[in-house]
Amino acid sequence: MAPKEHHQVTILMVEDDLGHARLIEKNIRRAGVMNEVIHATDGTTALNHLKKGLAAEHRPFLVLLDLNLPDMSGTTILEHLKSDAGLRRFPVIVLTTTDDEREIQRCYDLGANVYITKPVDYEAFTTAIRQLGLFLAVMQVPGADDLT
Amino acid sequence: MTKVAPLPLPAITEPVVRLARTFSFARPWLPLTAGLLIVVVVGMFTASTLVQSQKYDIQVRRSLVALSSVDALLLTVLEMNNAQRGYVLSGDPAFIERYRRERDSIEDNLRKLSAILPAAGASQESIENFERSFQQRMGAFEEIDELINDSEFATAGRYSAYTRTNTDGVRQSLAVIKTQLFDSLSRQQQVSKQSSDRALFLMIAGLISAALLILISIIFLVRRSNEVERANAEIREMATSLERRVDERTADLAEANDEIQRFAYIVSHDLRSPLVNVMGFTAELEDAQQTMADYVSAADATGADAIPADVRAAVMEDMPEAMGFIRAATGRMDRLIKAILQISREGRRSLAAETVELDELFAELQDSLAGQLDAVGAELEIGALPQIHCDPLAMEQVFGNLLDNAIKYLRPGVPGRIAVTGEARAGKAIIRIEDNGRGVGPHDQRRIFELFRRAGEQDQTGEGIGLAHVQALLRRLGGTIQLTSTLGEGSCFTVTLPLSMARGGR
Numbered sequence: 001m002a003p004k005e006h007h008q009v010t011i012l013m014v015e016d017d018l019g020h021a022r023l024i025e026k027n028i029r030r031a032g033v034m035n036e037v038i039h040a041t042d043g044t045t046a047l048n049h050l051k052k053g054l055a056a057e058h059r060p061f062l063v064l065l066d067l068n069l070p071d072m073s074g075t076t077i078l079e080h081l082k083s084d085a086g087l088r089r090f091p092v093i094v095l096t097t098t099d100d101e102r103e104i105q106r107c108y109d110l111g112a113n114v115y116i117t118k119p120v121d122y123e124a125f126t127t128a129i130r131q132l133g134l135f136l137a138v139m140q141v142p143g144a145d146d147l148t
Numbered sequence: 149m150t151k152v153a154p155l156p157l158p159a160i161t162e163p164v165v166r167l168a169r170t171f172s173f174a175r176p177w178l179p180l181t182a183g184l185l186i187v188v189v190v191g192m193f194t195a196s197t198l199v200q201s202q203k204y205d206i207q208v209r210r211s212l213v214a215l216s217s218v219d220a221l222l223l224t225v226l227e228m229n230n231a232q233r234g235y236v237l238s239g240d241p242a243f244i245e246r247y248r249r250e251r252d253s254i255e256d257n258l259r260k261l262s263a264i265l266p267a268a269g270a271s272q273e274s275i276e277n278f279e280r281s282f283q284q285r286m287g288a289f290e291e292i293d294e295l296i297n298d299s300e301f302a303t304a305g306r307y308s309a310y311t312r313t314n315t316d317g318v319r320q321s322l323a324v325i326k327t328q329l330f331d332s333l334s335r336q337q338q339v340s341k342q343s344s345d346r347a348l349f350l351m352i353a354g355l356i357s358a359a360l361l362i363l364i365s366i367i368f369l370v371r372r373s374n375e376v377e378r379a380n381a382e383i384r385e386m387a388t389s390l391e392r393r394v395d396e397r398t399a400d401l402a403e404a405n406d407e408i409q410r411f412a413y414i415v416s417h418d419l420r421s422p423l424v425n426v427m428g429f430t431a432e433l434e435d436a437q438q439t440m441a442d443y444v445s446a447a448d449a450t451g452a453d454a455i456p457a458d459v460r461a462a463v464m465e466d467m468p469e470a471m472g473f474i475r476a477a478t479g480r481m482d483r484l485i486k487a488i489l490q491i492s493r494e495g496r497r498s499l500a501a502e503t504v505e506l507d508e509l510f511a512e513l514q515d516s517l518a519g520q521l522d523a524v525g526a527e528l529e530i531g532a533l534p535q536i537h538c539d540p541l542a543m544e545q546v547f548g549n550l551l552d553n554a555i556k557y558l559r560p561g562v563p564g565r566i567a568v569t570g571e572a573r574a575g576k577a578i579i580r581i582e583d584n585g586r587g588v589g590p591h592d593q594r595r596i597f598e599l600f601r602r603a604g605e606q607d608q609t610g611e612g613i614g615l616a617h618v619q620a621l622l623r624r625l626g627g628t629i630q631l632t633s634t635l636g637e638g639s640c641f642t643v644t645l646p647l648s649m650a651r652g653g654r
Contacts, residue, residue, distance in 0.1 A: 019422075020425065023424070023432075068418075097420045097424065120420055121427065122430070123431070125424065
């Protein structure tokens, strides 16, 4: 029963670097996460997906968010998500290269659920992403039906 | 050709300039002093005039006394004459009484007159003239007296009438003296008047000029004090503007520094992002290569399809070699980026001063470095060290780095000896870390403090960050670091720090 539900959760990956996106997807797949992954390469596309796609279709989702985007900062998207009554329940996992204290604090202040730094070293990177995958497999996401 | 001597213009203008400067507002005491001098001179002159006029007064009095004495003497002579003649004509003994009284007093009068006359202005000639006629008249009185005693009244009467000429002689000679006395008196009065007029004039002139000079110096003083006031205001204005400028510069510098920090931070992050890809896909490639390598090995083992030699070489040798180089390069790049990031973070960390016992700090460092020291067989000696007021973490980083370097760069085959000595002098703590290691060549002694620069044989791990970091930290703490070293003999790093760190550091 649980795996079925998880299949329904869509992962929105907001990541401008195609290489990173590919590496992240490869590694969460290797961790056994088979959910649908929608990839947005910039903030505008990501917001469009959220407003018109996911929210409109009442699909539960979680967001993997990079902070360095070409058109806007990831924190803007985070702010937007967490200030929207319909979207704020869905988990946001910040996955970025920045490991600056203040940036981390700022993200949690804005309501980020998890903050993960992408390790440069690939072994550490794969470990981190696979662990994230394992985490995603057991994570509960609020149902779309709860939305008003 | 002879040289024409230049016109001695400065020689001419210099005194003029000096004079002008002498009377400038810069020396208000000059006219003041001149005024004081004039007042003193006028005072002295007035005093001498007073003394002089007293002298004149005495002379005038003397002249007046002489005049009255002359009159008194003449009167006595006339009285004597009248009394004698009265007696001769009437025989009344009262006349002879009177005559004798007058005769007794005349000697006294004469003595007084003789004493006073020369000083009162009568000439010697006129005095002698008077004395002669007076003696003649007195002689005549005596002769008539004798005739009276002999009772020859008729002869006495005739002789008495005759001696009238003698009386006139006395009168005339005294008149001459009186004229001389009057002349002398008027001369004295004239001189006295002239002198007092002159004194008055000089006094008035002196007082006016003194008053003028004092007025001038007051004007000078007022102007000068205004000037000083203005200059003070200017100085105050300059001081405030200078302060403002310093503040502005400091703010500019702080801003520039912040920008550099942000820049370093952004660069290190933006460089990291592609590096994740390079490292990630290299690893993926390695996986793929491993798969192929496994296949090639398996094919070799089974001896089934022969793998072409060039394919085998590509999979088994070229690809691993290429990926090895990529890994090494990206690994190094990762470390460099980490170092930049660390330095930029350290630059932003605010320093907090507290009391640091350097003895304890070095003892702790020695404990943590014990393993490294044992591994290379080096000895670390720590002397007495001062207590300072500084950021403890920064101190640990500075001295940890220096000790680490000393242990890393010993000479192979020479037992390492590292000595730490210190002292407090003139508000500074001086700490020396001396080793007998491989040393630093003269060309590298500055270079090794630069970022990513290392000296000598590159046989130790490291990115060339330590000393750059140490120097940057010390600069923020208000300290310095110096290196004296001889290649192949050893190095001595001297750290100088303020005993008490300035508030907040830089």
